[in-house]
Amino acid sequence: MMAAMALCFVGGNLLLKNMIARPRPFMVDPTVILKVPMPGEYSFPSGHTMNGFSAAAVIFLHNKKAGAAALCFAALIAFSRMYLFVHFPTDILGGLLIGVGAAFVSVKWFVKLLFKNPC
Numbered sequence: 001m002m003a004a005m006a007l008c009f010v011g012g013n014l015l016l017k018n019m020i021a022r023p024r025p026f027m028v029d030p031t032v033i034l035k036v037p038m039p040g041e042y043s044f045p046s047g048h049t050m051n052g053f054s055a056a057a058v059i060f061l062h063n064k065k066a067g068a069a070a071l072c073f074a075a076l077i078a079f080s081r082m083y084l085f086v087h088f089p090t091d092i093l094g095g096l097l098i099g100v101g102a103a104f105v106s107v108k109w110f111v112k113l114l115f116k117n118p119c
Contacts, residue, residue, distance in 0.1 A: 003106035004054035004099070012050045012098050017042040025085045032085045039086055046087045049095030050102070052077040057103030074099075 022044040026032040041047070052074035060067025078096065081087040087095075 001055050001058045001106075003110060004058050004103040005051050007102035007106060008047070008050040008054050008099055011102070012045050012095065013041065013047050016045055016094075016098075017047075020044045022088075022091070025088055029085075034085065036084050036086065043087055044091045044094055045098055046078065046081050046091045046095035048081055049074070049078040049087075049092050050099040053096050053099030054103045054106075055099075057100045058107060061103065061107050 021042050024039065024043040026034055026038075053071070056067060056070035056074040059070040078092045082089060082092060
């Protein structure tokens with residue numbers, strides 16, 4: 001799970017956010033009053049959504065029942081980011097896709113690494 005979240009941090013937060021530099025919804029519409037502290041990073045992709053779905057997908061790949069609950073929780077996190085006007089729907093979609101992709105890559109990498117030298 002940590003590997004998936006690290007991939008999200010490096011690929012999403014450090015690289016994509018700064019390359020795309022998309023303003024947040026409350027910056028585009030100054031009439032919006034934020035109910036949370038003003039985020040300091042750019043909007044695309046959603047870091048909360050990336051991390052939520054990367055963790056949930058790793059759990060799902062290990063245990064379907066617990067993973068289904070985790071995916072529901074990740075979806076609530078993603079919705080909250082739009083509800084609070086800190087992300088656009090496409091930021092959420094991008095975060096979801098990157099998070100799930102990072103989960104699959106990290107699980108596949110971990111399994112390959114773990115079973116490379118069977119004892």
